[in-house]
Structures are given as C-alpha cells and as structure tokens.
Amino acid sequence: MRDCIYLDNNATTKVDEEVLEAMLPYLTQYYGNPSSMHTFGGQVAKAVKTAREQVASLLGALDSEIVWTSCGTEGDNAAIRAALAAQPNKRHIITTAVEHPAVLNLCKLLEKQGYSVTYLSVNGEGLVDLAELEASITGNTALVSVMYANNETGVLFPIERIGSLAKERGALFHVDAVQAVGKISLDMKTSTIDLLTLSGHKIHAPKGIGALYVRKGTLFRPFMIGGHQERGRRAGTENVPGIVALGKAAALAESHLGNVGREQQLRDYLEQTILAIIPDTVVNGHPLQRLPNTSNIGFKYIEGEAILLSLDKHGICASSGSACTSGSLEPSHVLRSMGLPYSVLHGSIRFSLSRYTTQGEIDRVLEVLPTIIDRLRALSPFSSD
Amino acid sequence: MRDCIYLDNNATTKVDEEVLEAMLPYLTQYYGNPSSMHTFGGQVAKAVKTAREQVASLLGALDSEIVWTSCGTEGDNAAIRAALAAQPNKRHIITTAVEHPAVLNLCKLLEKQGYSVTYLSVNGEGLVDLAELEASITGNTALVSVMYANNETGVLFPIERIGSLAKERGALFHVDAVQAVGKISLDMKTSTIDLLTLSGHKIHAPKGIGALYVRKGTLFRPFMIGGHQERGRRAGTENVPGIVALGKAAALAESHLGNVGREQQLRDYLEQTILAIIPDTVVNGHPLQRLPNTSNIGFKYIEGEAILLSLDKHGICASSGSACTSGSLEPSHVLRSMGLPYSVLHGSIRFSLSRYTTQGEIDRVLEVLPTIIDRLRALSPFSSD
Amino acid sequence: MWEYTDKVMEFFYNPRNQGVITEKKEGEKVVTGEVGSIACGDALRLHLKVDEVTSVILDARFQTFGCASAIASSSALTELLKGKTIDEALRLTNREIAEYLGGLPEEKMHCSVMGQEALEAAIFTYKGIPLESHEDDEGTLVCKCFGITDSRIRRIII
Ligand SMILES: Cc1ncc(COP(=O)(O)O)c(C=O)c1O
Ligand SMILES: Cc1ncc(COP(=O)(O)O)c(C=O)c1O
Ligand code: FES
Ligand code: FES
Numbered sequence A, B: 001m002r003d004c005i006y007l008d009n010n011a012t013t014k015v016d017e018e019v020l021e022a023m024l025p026y027l028t029q030y031y032g033n034p035s036s037m038h039t040f041g042g043q044v045a046k047a048v049k050t051a052r053e054q055v056a057s058l059l060g061a062l063d064s065e066i067v068w069t070s071c072g073t074e075g076d077n078a079a080i081r082a083a084l085a086a087q088p089n090k091r092h093i094i095t096t097a098v099e100h101p102a103v104l105n106l107c108k109l110l111e112k113q114g115y116s117v118t119y120l121s122v123n124g125e126g127l128v129d130l131a132e133l134e135a136s137i138t139g140n141t142a143l144v145s146v147m148y149a150n151n152e153t154g155v156l157f158p159i160e161r162i163g164s165l166a167k168e169r170g171a172l173f174h175v176d177a178v179q180a181v182g183k184i185s186l187d188m189k190t191s192t193i194d195l196l197t198l199s200g201h202k203i204h205a206p207k208g209i210g211a212l213y214v215r216k217g218t219l220f221r222p223f224m225i226g227g228h229q230e231r232g233r234r235a236g237t238e239n240v241p242g243i244v245a246l247g248k249a250a251a252l253a254e255s256h257l258g259n260v261g262r263e264q265q266l267r268d269y270l271e272q273t274i275l276a277i278i279p280d281t282v283v284n285g286h287p288l289q290r291l292p293n294t295s296n297i298g299f300k301y302i303e304g305e306a307i308l309l310s311l312d313k314h315g316i317c318a319s320s321g322s323a324c325t326s327g328s329l330e331p332s333h334v335l336r337s338m339g340l341p342y343s344v345l346h347g348s349i350r351f352s353l354s355r356y357t358t359q360g361e362i363d364r365v366l367e368v369l370p371t372i373i374d375r376l377r378a379l380s381p382f383s384s385d
Numbered sequence C: 001m002w003e004y005t006d007k008v009m010e011f012f013y014n015p016r017n018q019g020v021i022t023e024k025k026e027g028e029k030v031v032t033g034e035v036g037s038i039a040c041g042d043a044l045r046l047h048l049k050v051d052e053v054t055s056v057i058l059d060a061r062f063q064t065f066g067c068a069s070a071i072a073s074s075s076a077l078t079e080l081l082k083g084k085t086i087d088e089a090l091r092l093t094n095r096e097i098a099e100y101l102g103g104l105p106e107e108k109m110h111c112s113v114m115g116q117e118a119l120e121a122a123i124f125t126y127k128g129i130p131l132e133s134h135e136d137d138e139g140t141l142v143c144k145c146f147g148i149t150d151s152r153i154r155r156i157i158i
Helices: A017-024 A037-058 A070-087 A101-111 A130-136 A159-168 A241-279 A302-311 A331-338 A359-379 B017-027 B039-059 B072-085 B101-111 B132-137 B159-168 B240-277 B304-312 B335-336 B358-381 C008-014 C068-081 C086-090 C094-100 C105-125 C151-158
Strands: A066-069 A092-096 A116-120 A141-147 A170-175 A195-199 A210-214 A282-283 A294-299 A348-351 B067-070 B093-098 B116-120 B141-147 B172-176 B195-199 B210-214 B281-283 B294-299 B347-351 C028-037 C042-051 C055-064 C141-143
Touching: A017 A241, A037 A066, A037 A195, A037 A241, A037 B281, A066 A241, A066 C055, A070 A101, A070 A141, A070 A170, A070 A195, A070 A210, A070 C094, A092 A101, A092 B132, A101 A141, A116 A130, A116 C068, A130 A159, A130 A210, A141 A159, A159 A170, A241 A294, A241 A348, A282 B067, A294 B281, A302 A348, A302 A359, A331 B141, A348 C151, B017 B240, B017 B304, B039 B067, B039 B195, B067 B072, B067 B240, B072 B101, B072 B141, B072 B172, B072 B195, B072 B210, B093 B101, B101 B116, B101 B141, B132 B159, B159 B172, B240 B281, B240 B294, B240 B347, B304 B358, B304 C008, B304 C068, B358 C055, C028 C105, C042 C068, C042 C105, C068 C094, C068 C105, C086 C105, C094 C105
Parallel strands: A092 A116, A092 A141, A141 A170, A170 A195, B093 B116, B093 B141, B141 B172, B172 B195
Antiparallel strands: A066 A210, A195 A210, A282 A294, A294 A348, B067 B210, B195 B210, B281 B294, B294 B347, C028 C042, C042 C055
16 A cells, blocks of 8 residues: 555544554453453453543543443444433434534434434534524423534534533533544533543544543433443443553543644645635635634535545545535535535535644645646536636 | 463453454554545455455355444344334344343343333253243244353254244344354354344454344344444444454354364363362253353352452453352343252353363363362352261 | 452452361350351351350351352451450441451442351350341342341441
8 A cells, every 4th residue: 555645534543553552462462351250351451441541531531431432423322312311201302403424313313203303503604503502492402412523624613602501401411522532622520511422533543442421420321231341331342452542542632632733733734725826715614613633625616526536646535525425425414504605515625634644745735736626627617707 | 461271262252363463454554434535445445345255254144234333232232123123013022031131131121111022931951942932922023032152051042943933923033143153153044044143252353343144135223323334234433453353253263163173072071070070060051052162060069259269360261150250249140040059050150162272271270170169168158968 | 350459369368267166165155157048149157166254255267158258258257356355246347347358349348248247146146145037037138149138238338
C-alpha cells in the first residue's frame, strides 16, 4: 500500500503506536477472562480497571460511571433504550434532524413502536433554535438526545443550554459525543449530561470498542442482556485488548487536548486557501461554533464522488455526504437539513484532520485540488456563468 | 506473569499466533473505514470479505448469511430479538433451563414483557426430553432457542431432531453454538438451523468479535440500529481487526477439526485418572454426548472456589460454576437443573482443554490435585463416612 | 476474581487451628457450635475448650466447608478467640474477623458472619441456653450458602 494523506479522521482514525503497544500484551500472553477465578484472569481484570480510570479521567467522570460498549452505535442504542425502558410511562423523545443514523434510525423505529419524536430543525449554519426545543419539551418527554458535534460539518451544539432545558422539565439527557471526545475538553462533574456516547476508533483506539458514560444515579436498563459483566450494565465477555487500547487512547487524548490549536491552524489554513484560490466554494456550517479539525466545503456545480475519486488518485483520503458514496445514494441528510442549495449539496467534501496531519500534507492537497476541481467543472454542464 | 497451565478454554482462549499475525496489519497501516469512498478504505473492505468467506466455510454457509457481532452475547440477543420482531403475532418461546445467561436472562426479561417462555428441563445427565419439547410447541411458538453444547458440562443436545420439531410447527430455530463451533463439525447446508451464534474468543480469536449466521430468506430485524453496515443487519463501524482475526481463526479451526481426537484423548486421560485416584468424585453430564474438550468433575464434600484457588497457587487455571466464584454467589443453574446432590453441586470443577493443551500439563494437574483435595477434605466437617 | 487480601490467602493456604479438640483435662469443658449445611454450600463447626473456673477459652479449632474467605474467616476466628473469656468472646463481631484479615470483599462479608454465628452457638451450648432454630426462621433466604435470613444479616452486619 502506498502512503496516503489521510484527511478522513471523522470516519475513523489510525491506531496510535502507543495504543497498540499497550494492547498487544492482551492479544498475546494476558488472554485470561477478567471474570475468571484465577490469578491469570485477575491480572486482566486489573487492566480493565486501569482503562476505566483513564476514560473516566478524560471525561471528568467517576470510574463507576463508565460502561464499555462495542462501538458508538451501540452506545447510542444502549443509551436511548435505557432511558426509555427506565421511564415506561413517558412516550416522547426530542432529537435533531442532523443526528448520526445510530440515533436517527433508532428514533424512526421507535416512532413505529408508538413513541412520538420531535426532530429539531437546524438553520443554514447547522444550529438549532433553543426556542423550538423549549416549545417542544413537555412532562411526557422521556429523553432529549442531541449530538455534541456533527460528524459531517463539525458544528457544535450548545450542549449545556440544551441540557438545562431538558433537566428543568425532568427529561433524561443523552449526548452523542463520538466526534467531540478528544477534540474539545469535557467535564461531567459540571455538566447536565446524563448519558454520553463515545467511540474508540475516532480517538486513535481500534475499531470495535466504545464507552457509554452513565451518570451515577441515572435509571438504567441494560441493552445487552446476559451475564453480570459491567455490574449488570453490559453483558458479554469484555473486549479486553480493545478496552486497554481505549484507556490508553483516552490518556493520550487528554494530554493532547492542549495542542488542538495546531490542528485548528492547519484546518484554517486549508480552508482559507481553498476559498481564496478556488472560485465558487463555500464552507458549510457555522464558521466558529465548530470542531477544530473539521472542514466541510461545498464545490459548486460538481459531484462529490467524482471529487473523492480524483483525490484518491493522488493518495488523498477525504469523504463526502453526497449521493453515491455512502451506499445510501441519498445526499447527506445533514446538509439537506441545513437547506443548502443543490449546487452545494452534491459537491461537498469533508476534510477531517488529526494530530498526525502535517503542514506538508495540507500543502500537497492545496497543490492538486485546484486542477481536480477545474477538470470536473470543465466536464460539468453547469457553471456559475 | 508466570506461565500457567490453562484448562479454562470454555471461558476464553489464547489468541492463535497466526490469528494475531493476520489481524496486525489492520491495527497498523490498514486502518481505513471499509465504508469509505477511497482505495484506502476499499482495501479494508476486501479483508472483511475474505474473513466472511472463511467463517462461512467453517459453517458450510453462504457468505451473505454471516453477520458480524461484538460477542456471543450480542449474537444471542440479536437472534432472539430478530426472530421475535419478525413475527410480532407469535408470543411463545421455547428454550432450556441450562442455557447461557445471554439467552436465559433475555428470556426472563421477555416474560415480563408479555411473552410466555417454556424452559425445557434436563435430566441428571443434562439431556432434554424431546417429548417435552414436542408437547410444548404450538402454532404460537415464535422461536425455539437451544444451545448446541453446554458451556459448563459440554453436554451436546440433539440439535437436528430439535430443529425438525421446530420447523414442523413453523417456529424459527436459533442455536447458541458458542461452545460447539471449532470443536465439532457443522454444516448449515444440511441443517434445520435458522440462526446460529458464535463467539471469536472461544476459538482463538480475540475478545470483542463474534458472528451470527442468518439463513438466507429468514425474516430478520436488526438489533443494533444505525448505519447501513452489514447490509442493514448490524449497524456500527466494523471491528475490522477483529473480523480479520475471526476469519483466520475460523480457517484454522476448520483445518484443526480432524485433530480434535487428540484433545479428547487427553481429556479422557485426565478424567479417568481423577476418578481412579481420588475417591468420591463423579463426572457431571452425559459421558458420551459431550464436547471432546470438556470435563466437569464433582469433588464431594468440598467447595469449588477453595479448589480453584488451590489450583491457582500451582499455576493451574480451571473454573467452577459453584457459589462464591461467579460474582453471583449462586451455585450453577446448570448443575442445579440436573438435580445433582448438594455434596456435588458445590464442589464441581470444569476443566476445558484446547489444541494447545499438552500431556505434560495434564500430568502436572494429576500430580497436584490429589493433595489439594485431601487437604480441603481434611478441613471439611463433612465426609463420606 | 475476588480481591482477597494477602492475609486472607495466607489463612486460606495455611489455616491455623484446623480440626477437632480431642483432649481435655479436669476442669475444662469442650463444646461445639455448628452453622450451615452441605445444602447451603457453607458450613462451620467450631470447637472450643474452656476453663470452667476462669471462663477463658484455652483452645479453639474449626472445620469448614466453604469458599476461601469462609475458611480464612474460620481460622481467623479461632486465633481471635484464644485467651478471651466467654463474655469477651460474645462481644466479638464479624467486622472484627474481617478486619483481622485486612478486610473482605463486600459480597463476601457474610462468610465472616458464619463465624460469629457458630461462636454464639458454641457459647450458648456452654451456658446451656437453648439455640434458636433456623428452620422456622421466616425471612427470605438471601445467602443460599448457609441459610441465614436477611433480617438476621441486618441484625449482625449493620
Ligand atoms: C454457550 C455460551 N453462549 C454464549 C456465551 C457468551 O459469549 P460472549 O462471552 O462472547 O458474549 C458463552 C460464553 O461465555 C457461552 O459459553
Ligand atoms: C456522531 C457519530 N455518532 C455515532 C457514530 C457511530 O460510531 P461507530 O461507527 O463507532 O458505531 C459516529 C461514527 O460513525 C458518529 O460520527
Ligand atoms: S449518479 Fe451514480 S449513483 Fe448517483
Ligand atoms: S461462604 Fe463464602 S461465599 Fe459462600
């Protein structure tokens, strides 16, 4: 495989070498089951405990508030199901129109099963209207589930203000923080969040591991039913290597939080240069209320898949929420909800950086991108003139 | 960590070195997301496809019949929920009293939610009565869920005869084959099974990965809701390293099936020598209808945890379903269902072998075990006289 | 796996005072207190040798059927008892047994309760007081291990 310039870190990230090193012993000699009644398993249980402390520390949470999951999707499913099962008499859910499918598709299913769901709309910059939220919460609202940061645009929601409104009306508050964790600092001690989802492979741990934060005292019903692992909150033999890896990744993310400014500088440099040198381009999403690593840019009059494949030819990995790419053949529900014009909707590309991204890589993208866009626009029947 | 004699392979197994080698590239350079639109992600998607073929081959299944899961527990939960969601009008489930908690505790929860559940009883050898099954299936039976092999005793159920009865009455048939896969040969092409659960860490793949076999044409509703992964049957970013590992482990298990006789010889040697040299011992479970690697032995008048910790001191890992060990403080529901006398119930130990177990290890166990049992019996107020 | 202290493991692997008391001199009385059963999965038979004049416990021995912490607790109990008078012994609590061992996992605290119960039984026998019978105790069985009831646990642990 040739080396690639990887600007698709919101899709998944490279496993940090220190993370791999931390987990390897649990893929080789320490293979015991942490529930077992022998020293061999007991050693493994200790590693799980350390990892729990590391993840708790990143979130400013208590160790006992962390429950392991297999991915972000499981965290979202578990949180929402738990919140509903714990309050069987409340039948209303509030979420937003721009959530990840793990929340959105579950809510659609729940609608079929008798729940009523409010999908808060977003404006052209991807922001919700708190008045709309306030108007829709009632005593029947079991749950408000809102993402911290949007995976496609990086737009950040005002989580604590949303949480205060939810708490005032007695609703549980779940936050899908899969894209926020490790990119902005979080502190559960001073937060209104009851349940928070994170996913390992977005923060340089491997795929197949995630965690759910469950505030102490929150009513909870397990999603995965079976043995007594995780103090009855998630059955199934623990993914020990994954857990150890996530612990280490959390510790690294915590120590890296201070350097996120560098990532943002590179992102801003990429974005501003594109806007300056390529005509008919726009940034999608609020310019400031945004993750430091994400840039979603609309290249008018051309189509996303064509741009991606052209970038791919130069060894550059990015992504798009446009038709044809995601297997769904539908343009991004996020960009559509923002009411973007069709010319932008179909030609939007997400660049997402990580702590591994270098200035040289960004320069290389800026070198090839204008030619790619020119070529595709020349092929297109549409244009600005 | 000192070396240990690991006879707890029904709890979890060592990751095979070839399996680790196969997965490592996906923990390092090939970290792309298989759903991504770039070559970098595409390479990863190919590895997932190969792994799917390997698992399908072990089961005699079609590639499209394999769905990845995060563990055996998820497979059991997903299969049972899928079968019920697909047949909303049928409200009866048949299972056995000796299932794994992943099935048993879910069934108990479903009872609270309005399902009626029949728990087939077992006799003193751990076998079900097919007449009882036949008498309990009705047109209202949505699902028969039965384990292939019991995790504690290794007892094998007559799966195809059970499946025929289920099919005759139009019920779906789920089999928890977590303990059977890799130990006995399976062929879905000629089977009555609709849904089959397996777990990677029981067959020398790492923890955190499993698979569910879903027969082509079976009505299915996903358990994990979200993105379009696994053709809509299991959302969440794929655990690629785990999947590749499970594929390799399946291939190795398939090629190893012919050598299971050696494991059985060692097991029989261990078992028969214990019965011969230690008085007041019995084998729990049917002597012949049993997995080749498992031996559950009752040591009368002493307690399981005390035996395990004494073995642990000699670096020998085994397990017990007795009170005190499992975190539940309840003696094994499997042995209780078999109606074993109390003197046996509390002092039963499971030895479970693998292809790595050596004659030397078994000899060492046979060397230290009599002294351990003698010492604990000398402490006990009970005895055979 | 339970987190047992080194002292628990030491008293499990090398228990002090196991067995029965076979010899006694003039002026000494040997009594036995018993709790639990094989059905429950835990049982303790405690033997005491008491000086009939001073009421001092001269020797204490145990036989235990149970887990590691039950064996360690029984052995710890016998160590704690030797040299105490009967009345001092009656004031001994299961907490003190657990503390002597450097603590027990919360779920295993009841293993030490068994020691306290056997002690009560032995001393009541010594004093000729009839024993309260467990069979007709009405509370729910919380620990299948040795048939104590939740009301009894509350009385003893809290
Ligand atoms: C028969 C059986 N079913 C299900 C499971 C659950 O598998 P896992 O631990 O991978 O969730 C196990 C293993 O513990 C098992 O032995
Ligand atoms: C905001 C958000 N939520 C949930 C998920 C799902 O996480 P996972 O792929 O680990 O299941 C993702 C990632 O795809 C995400 O970006
Ligand atoms: S044009 Fe090819 S799928 Fe849209
Ligand atoms: S005596 Fe220790 S748990 Fe039962």
